[in-house]
Amino acid sequence: MTPSDKAINPLIIENLCIDLDRSGTRIVDDISLTVRPGEIRGLVGESGSGKSLSCLAALGLLGDGWTLSGSIRLAGAQTPRDIARRRGSDAAMIFQDATASLNPIRCVGHQVSETVRRLRRVSPHEARGIALDLLRRVDIPDPETRYNAYPFQLSGGQNQRVMIALALAGNPKILFADEPTTALDVTIQSQILELLKSIRDDTGMGIVFVSHDLGVIEEICDTVSVMCKGQIVESGSVEEVMRQPKHAYTQNLIAAMPRLAVAKRTSKEVRDASVETQQLLEIKAASCDYRVREGTFRAVSEVSLAVDDTESLAVIGESGSGKSTLGKLILGIEPPAGGEVLFQGQPVPCLGSAEHRTFARSAQLVPQNPYLSLDPRATIGDQIEEPLIIHGIGSDTERRQTRDGLLTDVGLHPDLRSRYPHELSGGQCQRAVIARALCLEPKLLVCDEATASLDVSVQARIIALLRDLQTKFSLSLVFITHDLRLVGELCQSVAVMRGGQLVEHGPTEQVLTYPRHIYTRDLIDAVPERERAVA
Amino acid sequence: MIGGIVIRRVLRAMLTMFLVVTFAFFVLRLTGDPVSAMMPDDTDPAIMEQMREDWGLNRPLAEQYVDYWWRLVQGDFGNAFRDGRPALEIVGERIPATLKLTLSGFAFIVLVGFPLGILAAVNRGSPMDRAIMTISVTGFSLPNFFLGILLILIFSVQLRWLPAFGSERWYHLLMPVFTLGTAGAAVIARFVRSSMLEVLNAPYIRAARARGMPERAIVWRVALPNAAIPSITVLGFMVGALISGSIVTETVFAWPGIGRLLIDSVAQRELAIVQTIVMLTALSMVVANLTVDLLYLVIDPRQRYATGTGE
Numbered sequence: 001m002t003p004s005d006k007a008i009n010p011l012i013i014e015n016l017c018i019d020l021d022r023s024g025t026r027i028v029d030d031i032s033l034t035v036r037p038g039e040i041r042g043l044v045g046e047s048g049s050g051k052s053l054s055c056l057a058a059l060g061l062l063g064d065g066w067t068l069s070g071s072i073r074l075a076g077a078q079t080p081r082d083i084a085r086r087r088g089s090d091a092a093m094i095f096q097d098a099t100a101s102l103n104p105i106r107c108v109g110h111q112v113s114e115t116v117r118r119l120r121r122v123s124p125h126e127a128r129g130i131a132l133d134l135l136r137r138v139d140i141p142d143p144e145t146r147y148n149a150y151p152f153q154l155s156g157g158q159n160q161r162v163m164i165a166l167a168l169a170g171n172p173k174i175l176f177a178d179e180p181t182t183a184l185d186v187t188i189q190s191q192i193l194e195l196l197k198s199i200r201d202d203t204g205m206g207i208v209f210v211s212h213d214l215g216v217i218e219e220i221c222d223t224v225s226v227m228c229k230g231q232i233v234e235s236g237s238v239e240e241v242m243r244q245p246k247h248a249y250t251q252n253l254i255a256a257m258p259r260l261a262v263a264k265r266t267s268k269e270v271r272d273a274s275v276e277t278q279q280l281l282e283i284k285a286a287s288c289d290y291r292v293r294e295g296t297f298r299a300v301s302e303v304s305l306a307v308d309d310t311e312s313l314a315v316i317g318e319s320g321s322g323k324s325t326l327g328k329l330i331l332g333i334e335p336p337a338g339g340e341v342l343f344q345g346q347p348v349p350c351l352g353s354a355e356h357r358t359f360a361r362s363a364q365l366v367p368q369n370p371y372l373s374l375d376p377r378a379t380i381g382d383q384i385e386e387p388l389i390i391h392g393i394g395s396d397t398e399r400r401q402t403r404d405g406l407l408t409d410v411g412l413h414p415d416l417r418s419r420y421p422h423e424l425s426g427g428q429c430q431r432a433v434i435a436r437a438l439c440l441e442p443k444l445l446v447c448d449e450a451t452a453s454l455d456v457s458v459q460a461r462i463i464a465l466l467r468d469l470q471t472k473f474s475l476s477l478v479f480i481t482h483d484l485r486l487v488g489e490l491c492q493s494v495a496v497m498r499g500g501q502l503v504e505h506g507p508t509e510q511v512l513t514y515p516r517h518i519y520t521r522d523l524i525d526a527v528p529e530r531e532r533a534v535a
Numbered sequence: 536m537i538g539g540i541v542i543r544r545v546l547r548a549m550l551t552m553f554l555v556v557t558f559a560f561f562v563l564r565l566t567g568d569p570v571s572a573m574m575p576d577d578t579d580p581a582i583m584e585q586m587r588e589d590w591g592l593n594r595p596l597a598e599q600y601v602d603y604w605w606r607l608v609q610g611d612f613g614n615a616f617r618d619g620r621p622a623l624e625i626v627g628e629r630i631p632a633t634l635k636l637t638l639s640g641f642a643f644i645v646l647v648g649f650p651l652g653i654l655a656a657v658n659r660g661s662p663m664d665r666a667i668m669t670i671s672v673t674g675f676s677l678p679n680f681f682l683g684i685l686l687i688l689i690f691s692v693q694l695r696w697l698p699a700f701g702s703e704r705w706y707h708l709l710m711p712v713f714t715l716g717t718a719g720a721a722v723i724a725r726f727v728r729s730s731m732l733e734v735l736n737a738p739y740i741r742a743a744r745a746r747g748m749p750e751r752a753i754v755w756r757v758a759l760p761n762a763a764i765p766s767i768t769v770l771g772f773m774v775g776a777l778i779s780g781s782i783v784t785e786t787v788f789a790w791p792g793i794g795r796l797l798i799d800s801v802a803q804r805e806l807a808i809v810q811t812i813v814m815l816t817a818l819s820m821v822v823a824n825l826t827v828d829l830l831y832l833v834i835d836p837r838q839r840y841a842t843g844t845g846e
Contacts, residue, residue, distance in 0.1 A: 118748070152836075170746070
């Protein structure tokens, strides 16, 4: 590489190592990365692999407690002092949680115009004009009105657009995008990806795109570097890496990638296994209202569904579609405002009643965040036993046997029973939560985004676990998710929800291959994956 | 919409005032007789009975209570037993001195507490942070009467730099204000420090750094307004602490304010004066709380919209 190339490339990282001073651990181990103008470079890997840390280091944002070695050249700047001066003007960054990344008590327009004023040294009046142009550029609807909105009044997707406008305020040569679409719904995600691409085309800036989702990387990036345990194990063009992954870790990542196409094979297998079935759950025109300031808000509107014994049903929808509320109706956590929810022919009793205590033994919940749903001060073993104690089932010895048996069933070593949640990984915690849900031998398991907070490979293993357990315990599953790609591997039927209403319901294969409702089609089109055809 | 909130709050404040006045009325009348407190022990019982008759103290309590309210709504706060002057006038004479002391104390709390808290948070873990926190612990551990006496011993008795009492010149304020404000400033400093630390860890601070906002602007223009929101609640509580603190401080420094008047009046069973002071105190607390709530609405847009006062 000639010196003139180095001057042009907005980011050149060579042999970067990052050590955590406190423990002396090396988090990032000898990585080299170059981003050319107009290149979108993906950085993929699981949580803790050092992706975000490398980006923060490149911007000089790591702060105390870290030791860096190697060289970083950010838009020509090399010394920490010069790099700090490039922030905002030549280099910018957007983050996963856009709403939390904006000052909560100032209007978004002011935040943009203030940044424009500082970076471009223009008058307040000019800055306002430029800020409005930027908001228009990132497709904020009605920018004059939104200018005076506060972050809490905008959706996550709109706030991410504002963050992008803020990043563009200084005409950067390089943009670091740290999981910018992970927290967004799939249709919004594809809009944001399109926006980033079009901005790249207009400005020719380089982008480092950090994600754990290979599907997203495949959709937006030109080149990709795969990170594993602080090292870049493989780099190349996206086509090359996806087609012929050389490193075993990359191969695993690609194998664990959930794909729409997998649906056909597995759903057939499961269906053949279930011959004669009885109806377990029946929802008849059920509605659910929430009380809000302006009266009531109908979260679920006249939904009718049925789940058979050992059937698994996926409930799909974006945030606010009412899918979690439907889960609450099924579990008796919310009373129906209209219609009925029947479990084995009987109405589901309301939470708090004596009947609900009995009902709870047959229907259990697996929530999204395993850390939040476990008591941080109790051991895993105690928490798995607790439902048995509450319901007065078995003697001490029997309970212990059940507990150890369940730990084995969910793939945890029984020795882990004396661990506390923080001593386990996210995947292990979710397994413990599943074990706890199973200890009362329920017939129905409601999984509400049960894999959403997990890494892809862990996600794949949890899905496989659920499939095994379903056969072993003859369980029925209601699998609530926003990720269409998980559905095919686990569920025989799919219910698509939008704005509280059920828009489509049918066998998985049929819904994914021949979606009837336009919204289902939009959802499928938005799935970040190039070869999404059922092959 | 904001008017609706004010009306609701004013109604609630009136209820508070009613309860406070009622409570004070009964407690005062059930805990001692003004006449026997005022007259020597060997006074002729007939004279004492006559005095009770004159002041209406021998009537049924309920009747006195209704009568008290009847006069109150007409603006009559009652008269002092001793010299017959209106209670409101006696209390009114003392208000400026107390206001001077408490307002200076409040300014001291804000002007010392906030900067120290910010300084400690920005230099977290440094010797400066540790020094500020040590001073702060000492500050709110010292009872204010003890601190006042200590100051008098050092600066008046030993060094002879400042007079132990008097209230005419600005330097008379120094020791009382320091006595009154130290504990509050120490609490506020700790509070501001912890909320600043929390805010400085927020994603929006990292995002501001990532777009090159200078550290000074981040601290003062982004972090401080966000961190100030919870601190304002504590400042509201401080008003109560200042009022009770001023009673002690005024006694230690012989400050001619309401606090000393209250102590004297309780001892002498000057019911009308005590009642008036209690009412004024309650009123200032109510006003302080209302101010805090309105300040919230000004600073925090989320509150504004949550209460339906946004556009």
